[in-house]
Amino acid sequence: MLTSNTLSRPDFVWENTWEKLSDGILYKQQLLLKSLGLELTPDQLKNLTLFEIEQILIRMNSSLRNYPSMPYPDVECVSSSNNRLIIEELSYDQNDLENDFTNLFNSLTDEQRTFFDVIMTSVKDNKGGVFFVYGYGGTGKTYLWKTLSAAIRSKGEIVLNVASSGIASLLLTRGRTAHSRFLIPLNVTEDSICRIQPESDVAHLLRKTNLIIWDKAPKVHKHAFEALDRTMKDILSSTSERNCQLPFGGKVVVFGGDFRQILPVVQGGTQHDIVKASLSSSHLWRKCEVLRLTKNMRLTVGNQNSDIEATREFAQWLLDLGEGNVGGNNDELIEFVYPSILDNFKNPTFFQERAILAPKNEVVSELNDRLLSLFPGEEKEYLSSNSLCPSDYVHDNFDANLYSPDVLNGLKISGLPDHRLVLKVGVPVMLLRNIDQKSGLCNGTRLQIISLGKRVIEAELISGSNIGHRTLIPKISLTPSDKKIPFKFQRRQFPIRVCFAMTINKSQGQSLSRVGLFLKNPVFTHGQLYVALSRVKSRSGLKLLIVDKDGNVTNKTSNVVYKEIFTNL
Numbered sequence: 284m285l286t287s288n289t290l291s292r293p294d295f296v297w298e299n300t301w302e303k304l305s306d307g308i309l310y311k312q313q314l315l316l317k318s319l320g321l322e323l324t325p326d327q328l329k330n331l332t333l334f335e336i337e338q339i340l341i342r343m344n345s346s347l348r349n350y351p352s353m354p355y356p357d358v359e360c361v362s363s364s365n366n367r368l369i370i371e372e373l374s375y376d377q378n379d380l381e382n383d384f385t386n387l388f389n390s391l392t393d394e395q396r397t398f399f400d401v402i403m404t405s406v407k408d409n410k411g412g413v414f415f416v417y418g419y420g421g422t423g424k425t426y427l428w429k430t431l432s433a434a435i436r437s438k439g440e441i442v443l444n445v446a447s448s449g450i451a452s453l454l455l456t457r458g459r460t461a462h463s464r465f466l467i468p469l470n471v472t473e474d475s476i477c478r479i480q481p482e483s484d485v486a487h488l489l490r491k492t493n494l495i496i497w498d499k500a501p502k503v504h505k506h507a508f509e510a511l512d513r514t515m516k517d518i519l520s521s522t523s524e525r526n527c528q529l530p531f532g533g534k535v536v537v538f539g540g541d542f543r544q545i546l547p548v549v550q551g552g553t554q555h556d557i558v559k560a561s562l563s564s565s566h567l568w569r570k571c572e573v574l575r576l577t578k579n580m581r582l583t584v585g586n587q588n589s590d591i592e593a594t595r596e597f598a599q600w601l602l603d604l605g606e607g608n609v610g611g612n613n614d615e616l617i618e619f620v621y622p623s624i625l626d627n628f629k630n631p632t633f634f635q636e637r638a639i640l641a642p643k644n645e646v647v648s649e650l651n652d653r654l655l656s657l658f659p660g661e662e663k664e665y666l667s668s669n670s671l672c673p674s675d676y677v678h679d680n681f682d683a684n685l686y687s688p689d690v691l692n693g694l695k696i697s698g699l700p701d702h703r704l705v706l707k708v709g710v711p712v713m714l715l716r717n718i719d720q721k722s723g724l725c726n727g728t729r730l731q732i733i734s735l736g737k738r739v740i741e742a743e744l745i746s747g748s749n750i751g752h753r754t755l756i757p758k759i760s761l762t763p764s765d766k767k768i769p770f771k772f773q774r775r776q777f778p779i780r781v782c783f784a785m786t787i788n789k790s791q792g793q794s795l796s797r798v799g800l801f802l803k804n805p806v807f808t809h810g811q812l813y814v815a816l817s818r819v820k821s822r823s824g825l826k827l828l829i830v831d832k833d834g835n836v837t838n839k840t841s842n843v844v845y846k847e848i849f850t851n852l
């Protein structure tokens with residue numbers, strides 16, 4: 284009708300018929316995005332229909348621009364509507380979010396409110412800005428992230444919530460790990476960039492994003508932030524040349540965390556290497572405005588007076604790292620954390636908030652073996668299959684024969700399941716890979732074994748966001764990235780490890796109420812003692828067993844704090 288010029292008022296016809304004309308557009312979009320549950324707002328539907336008409340006109344050598352009274356589709360909006368990532372980030376009920384926002388905002392403390400205003404002003408001004416919200420556990424950082432996210436999402440805008448580890452990302456609304464969200468290479472170096480093509484969906488998502496929140500930032504190597512900075516400058520320079528001069532291409536980025544906790548792991552690195560690898564040693568740190576939260580909200584909100592007093596005492600003791608509930612022996616420690624384990628292990632909540640912590644993997648394995656042998660039931664053994672990655676042979680057949688299966692089977696590597704995995708029904712295990720973050724299955728998630736099949740293991744989540752859910756774990760192929768190994772190999776095994784006991788590094792981000800800390804060796808890096816002791820809320824939930832070089836129980840151990848990390852905060 285348009286091309287034959289039979290309409291005197293095409294806009295009038297459009298306004299009265301667009302709903303009928305849009306028939307099938309939603310279905311087409313659902314197929315395109317492979318999301319049958321997808322819904323579109325009337326404005327999105329109208330715009331897509333108009334875009335469809337424009338495509339038909341273009342094919343007929345015409346355009347809606349030839350009909351001045353007709354509206355023209357918002358092409359930017361159409362490309363967003365075809366971007367699954369943008370749709371996911373916008374699929375919120377804005378009314379619900381507005382209510383959430385009002386509730387969260389009204390109870391912000393004065394300092395949270397000040398920082399909220401500072402960050403929101405930068406978002407509104409659209410001039411970019413980098414912030415670091417610095418506060419120890421319980422000062423309300425997550426609460427601030429939730430308030431900022433609700434404020435921006437309730438207006439139909441985008442916030443990307445990421446965290447440095449899968450387990451920490453579960454605490455954020457629609458949280459992801461920073462590495463998976465921004466496609467940061469695993470072995471990041473000083474000139475790495477993220478694997479984001481300028482015209483990809485992720486690039487368009489980044490262009491449309493109003494705020495990035497990156498929680499638990501101090502744990503990640505500074506090169507990861509620098510890779511994201513370079514990539515964003517590149518992607519956003521297509522919007523304005525000026526953006527390649529601004530940190531993170533002119534987007535507002537808020538980091539959060541606590542430098543008292545464990546810093547980036549640098550294999551074989553010295554104190555100097557670790558401090559140099561941290562965010563506060565990056566050139567980006569000079570652009571970062573530090574906002575300090577000081578009030579411990581965990582102590583003040585929802586606690587009885589007596590609890591507050593007890594917790595305050597504990598917090599003081601923690602901060603001073605004084606003497607603990609020290610003494611006893613191995614068995615007493617086990618009995619403290621897992622009292623009457625044989626009577627209690629069937630109780631579904633028993634393993635949820637308990638763990639024995641130790642600094643090193645060898646001690647953790649000893650404890651796990653011991654507890655596994657005490658545990659009732661039949662043992663089931665799963666052996667892995669290992670193979671060298673052929674692409675990495677240096678001398679073809681020579682390399683292939685150099686490392687025999689026994690050598691590969693014998694390798695014990697942190698983060699990789701052992702070749703010989705022995706399990707029993709009812710035993711707590713920890714996942715060693717991010718399998719499905721949406722379902723709470725992250726590196727660090729704890730589960731309890733329900734049944735042990737030949738090819739799959741059934742287990743129930745006992746930590747994180749989906750406690751009580753059951754899942755099936757298959758064997759997967761894992762390639763370790765340990766630089767100490769001069770070749771690449773693959774291990775096919777269930778990505779789990781028994782976790783009656785775990786290393787202190789693995790416990791970061793876990794919330795526990797009963798912890799036994801076994802210091803057969805003293806802690807060896809910055810933040811470990813602080814992380815181990817701050818897993819619990821009260822002193823009664825903690826027992827320490829310290830053993831000296833000669834195996835005698837003592838009440839002294841050494842702490843490791845790299846003081847220079849605090850100098851430029």
Ligand SMILES: Nc1ncnc2c1ncn2[C@@H]1O[C@H](COP(=O)(O)OP(=O)(O)OP(=O)(O)O)[C@@H](O)[C@H]1O
Pocket residue numbers: 390391392395418419420421422423424425426427580581584
């Ligand atoms: N302004 C507030 N009003 C009400 N409750 C709050 C407020 N701020 C924080 N809280 C509550 O205090 C507790 C601790 O806050 P939150 O988890 O945000 O701290 P955090 O700094 O993120 O801690 P961590 O670093 O250990 O994850 C939570 O239960 C949170 O809901």
